[in-house]
Amino acid sequence: MSLLLQEGTIGNVTLKNRIVMPPMCMYHADKDGHPNAFHVLHYGSKALGGVGLIIVEATAVESRGRISENDLGIWSDEHIASHRTLTAICHDNGAKIAVQLAHAGRKCECDSEFPVAPSAIAFSTEAPYRIPLMLTLEEIEGIKDSFVRAALRAKEAGYDMVEIHGAHGYLLCEFLSPLSNQRTDRYGGTLENRCRLLVEVTQAVKEAINLPVIVRISAEEWMKEGWNIEDSIALSKALKTAGADVIHVSAGGNQAVTQTQPPIVPLYQAEYAKRIRQEGSIPTIAVGLITTPAEGEALLIGGVCDFVAYGRSLLRNPNLALAAAKEFHETDKIPASFRRGF
C-alpha cells in the first residue's frame, strides 16, 4: 500500500491520505471578503477529487491584512456563516479542511487600506508597494488579538484546524527577518526577539481553539545576511513548544530581489522540509514543484515529510488523488460513482 494514500494524523485529526492542497489565493471574493459560490465549487471539487486536507487560501484576520480587495476575510463574526459553506461541502465529500489565517503586512496592496509592518521599510520601491507604518507595541498586541479572534471564528465555522501564515514576506514573516525587522524593542534584534510574534501568535491561537495548528514558514529568504534554514530550525523548535503540530515548509517571498535563490526545479524546497523534520523534531508538509504521486511517495519513503502539498498540480487536475489511487492500484479508494472513469 502506498504511503501517500495512507491515513495520517495532525494532532487528533485523522486525514484519509497524505495529500494536501496548499493555500492558493484566488482573488475571487468581493470587497466584503466572503466566500461565495465560486469558492464552494473550487474547494468542493478538490474534496470530491480525493484530497485529504484542503487548506483554504490566505484569509485576512484584519481588513488591512488583505493583499488585495478580493481576498477572503475572517475579520468579523459576519464571516462565520459564509465560511461554513466551505467546511460543509468539504466535510460532506470526505476531506478535512483548514483555513490559512493571514496578515499581508507591508505587502498589502489595497487602495482603501494602509500597510503596517515591523519597520518602516517597503517591500519594493515599485508600485503598488508603499512605505508601511511601523507597528507600536500596543498595536502588536492588537495583531495577536486579531489572529486569536479569527481562529475562534474559524473553529465556529467548522474548520478542522488552522494554518498560521508565517511565510512569503507577509506580516509575521516580516518580523522574522533582520532585513525587514529593524526594531530595537523585544520584537526585534536577536533571533529570539524576531521570532517572538509568530511564537506568541501560535501559542495564543492554540490555547484559544485547542485544534491542530499548522504554521507555514519560508525556510529561507535567499539573502546573504537574511533569514535562513538554520534560523528556521530554531524557530520550528520554538513553534513546537508553543503548540504547533506541523510546519508547512515553503521559502522566499520576503525580498523583491534575492541573492542566493536556487533554480526552481522539481522538489526544490523539499530539503528544507527534511531538515526541519529531522533537526526540529516536528512533522512537516513539503511543498514546491511536487507534481506527481510518485514524487510525493518518494518524499514520504525518504523521511522528508509527513504530508505532501500539490498546489498548481491541483489547479490543473482536481482529481490528482484519484489518479494516484489508480496509479498505485488502490482503486477501492476511488468513490464507486467515479470508478468506471478510471
Ligand SMILES: Cc1cc2nc3c(=O)[nH]c(=O)nc-3n(C[C@H](O)[C@H](O)[C@H](O)COP(=O)(O)O)c2cc1C
Ligand atoms: C495562484 C496561487 C496562489 C497562491 N496563494 C498562496 C496563499 O494564499 N498562501 C500561501 O501561503 N501560498 C500561496 N501560494 C503558494 C502555494 O501555496 C505553493 O506553495 C506554491 O504554489 C508552490 O507549490 P506548487 O509548486 O505545488 O504549486 C500560491 C500559489 C499560487 C500558484
